[in-house]
Amino acid sequence: MRLLISLFLGFISLWGIDGYNGKSIIITLPSPAGVVSMNELNVSVLSHPLDPTKGIVFLPIDYYTPSGDINLTWISPGKITPLTLNVQSAPYPIETLSVDPALVSPPPEALERIARERAEAMAIYGHFTPIRYWNKPFIKPIESIITSEYGSARTYNGSLKSYHGGVDFRAKTPTPILASNDGIVVLTEERYYSGGTIIIDHGEGLYTCYFHLSRFDVNVGDYVKQGQPIALSGASGRITGPHLHFGIMVHGIQADPLDLLAQIDQLFQTAKISQ
Incomplete structure (x- = not known):
């Protein structure tokens, strides 16, 4: 189990998470514990609606967020995991x-x-x-x-x-x-x-x-x-x-x-x- 969690976190840490300005995203995590920190915002990790062994976090991306990488930190019991959110500009009309x-x-x-x-x-x-x-x-x-x-x-x-x-x-x-x-x-x-x-x-x-x-x-x-x-x-x-x-x-x-x-x-x- 620990190996699976390590592989999962290694994957999202290496490749990052993609998002768009104005389009908040849901990130699935291997544990329903802790918070994800983004700039000055701390967002609670919630339990997955069908799998209580997993966590989800609703991460809001403001419409005026510029393109580029944002450093995230998942703070869970006994562990701090850095993540990267790559924000791209959505083609709004x-x-x-x-x-x-x-x-x-x-x-x-x-x-x-x-x-x-x-x-x-x-x-x-x-x-x-x-x-x-x-x-x-x-x-x-x-x-x-x-x-x-x-x-x-x-x-x-x-x-x-x-x-x-x-x-x-x-x-x-x-x-x-x-x-x-x-x-x-x-x-x-x-x-x-x-x-x-x-x-x-x-x-x-x-x-x-x-x-x-x-x-x-x-x-x-x-x-x-x-x-x-x-x-x-x-x-x-x-x-x-x-x-x-x-x-x-x-x-x-x-x-x-x-x-x-x-x-x-x-x-x-x-x-x-x-x-």
Whole structure:
């Protein structure tokens, strides 16, 4: 067993780990113990959902992370293992959008509200719940055409303002929106930019976000199951038309939701193959 662990660690130490800016990754380790340190961030190693002898770590890579190598350190009982994360630049598209000018350059009376809502959201995302509520792969909250991909550089009314922090699905109003996985509802609120908003805590630093809703069918504190209707789609907030914005946060950092969901699904597929 020790030989297998040594070979495994030697392999990832030699070849490193590849990732892309904005696309958080899941690393599988031979033990569910310790933390992985990246810059000033320490990320807990969690147990594999199907194999408790293995560990996984959700490693967030910020959208603005430059290309190049980042030194990681896996600190486990009695052992310190150096790893290397090679970050590459993802080829994100550019989008040009036309919206209400007040949503691009908000009036002074809205600035306090925007700051308050941002601080509230970051406090939620920064909270680590030491419980895993999910035990199966995540699902899309709606089966529909994707109208805007994650990571697009967004120009509003001729001015570059941001990048797209989630995925937009076409959703006529009203269309039922489903919980992507089991979790606890931690926010249901009408917000300036995101309109009708629901945030679900899935535990261990993982949150899903549902924006531009027209109706809430759950309340803060509710335990929801995967596939449960939680809201109706709408056209609220900063939008160009009715749709659902679906996002995911990893330890307080935005991630490509569909990319990360595919990685979570792979955890279950890999375990099935090895059984």
